[in-house]
Amino acid sequence: xxxxxxxxxxxxxxxxxxxxxxxxxxxxxxxxxxxxxxxxxxxxxxxxxxxxxxxxxxxxxxxxxxxxxxxxxxxxxxxxxxxxxxxxxxxxxxxxxxxxxxxxxxxxxxxxxxxxxxxxxxxxxxxxxxxxxxxxxxxxxxxxxx
Numbered sequence: 001x002x003x004x005x006x007x008x009x010x011x012x013x014x015x016x017x018x019x020x021x022x023x024x025x026x027x028x029x030x031x032x033x034x035x036x037x038x039x040x041x042x043x044x045x046x047x048x049x050x051x052x053x054x055x056x057x058x059x060x061x062x063x064x065x066x067x068x069x070x071x072x073x074x075x076x077x078x079x080x081x082x083x084x085x086x087x088x089x090x091x092x093x094x095x096x097x098x099x100x101x102x103x104x105x106x107x108x109x110x111x112x113x114x115x116x117x118x119x120x121x122x123x124x125x126x127x128x129x130x131x132x133x134x135x136x137x138x139x140x141x142x143x144x145x146x
Contacts, residue, residue, distance in 0.1 A: 037057050
């Protein structure tokens with residue numbers, strides 16, 4: 001890359017510094033997908049469904065940072081903040097008025113790790129609940145009658 005000229009400095013001053021993958025940064029609270037260890041939706045954050053997965057990820061990834069959506073009410077972010085403080089992981093609330101995202105919290109590195117699966121599947125819990133009720137004989141009868 002060549003030296004910057006006056007036009008580059010003016011453009012950067014007016015519009016801000018150039019960023020790669022702007023759409024990903026808007027969706028993932030200021031970071032890009034290749035840096036993410038785990039991502040929780042707003043619903044998972046508000047219902048505390050992802051806390052166990054988040055804690056496991058924090059134990060295994062000490063050099064990360066936690067980014068939380070500033071649009072989620074503060075009372076729902078208490079547990080995530082407590083976990084971050086417990087494992088000495090810095091956290092930040094990100095509020096972007098220009099974009100709307102369904103992401104509630106992201107645990108990410110400052111560099112790329114390219115993890116394939118970053119989302120938690122809610123259907124796993126539903127499947128576990130169904131298998132627990134159908135194990136007993138009475139559970140099977142109840143399922144047949146309903």
